[in-house]
Amino acid sequence: MLKIMIGSDHTGFRLKNLIISRLKSVDFNDAGTYSEESCDYPDYVLPVGRAVIDGEANFGILICATGIGASVAANKLKGIRAALCFNEFMAEKSRQHNNSNVLVLGARVIGEDLALSIVEKWLAASFEGGRHQTRIDKISAIENSQGR
Secondary structure, eight states: OEEEEEEOGGGHHHHHHHHHHOOTTTEEEOOOOOOSSSOTTTTHHHHHHHHHHHHHEEEEEESSSSSHHHHHHHSSTTOOOOOOOHHHHHHHHHTTTTTEEEEEETTTSSSSHHHHHHHHHHHHHHOOHHHHHHHHHHHHHHHHHHHH
16 A cells, blocks of 8 residues: 655645545555644645655655645755646656656645546556656756755
8 A cells, every 4th residue: 555645734734634535545644734724834845755755655745725835845855856736647747757756736726626636647657767767867966966
C-alpha cells in the first residue's frame, strides 16, 4: 500500500480531508492543519517534504489556496520535485517525465472532483526514465550547486 504524507493550510483543509476519505487504497499520514483556522502553508510543507526525503512516505501531497506558495516552498527542499497540477495531463506527465514526488493542488482553483481525478492519475503514473532521467540529473546538479 502506498504511503502518502499529506498537508494543507486552512484553505486546503476540506479538500485534504476529502482526498483522505475517498482514496481508500492509500495509507495517508496527515501533517495538518486540523481545522479551518488561519495558518501558514510553509508550516506543512516541511513535514511533508521531510517524510518523502527520509523515505517515511512514498509521496507527498500539499494543498493551499492556489498551490503556488506550497509549490515554491516545497521545491526549496533538496530532493523534492513538487508539481503544481491543474489537470490530469499535468499530473500524469509530472510523474512520467519529471519524476515528481510531491503533488501540489490549489483548493481555490480546482473543484473537488477534478482534484480527486488529478490525485488518482498522479498516483497511477510512473517515471519513464531514459531521456527524462538525464533531465532529472541536471536538475539535481543545479540543486547540488545551489544554483551557482
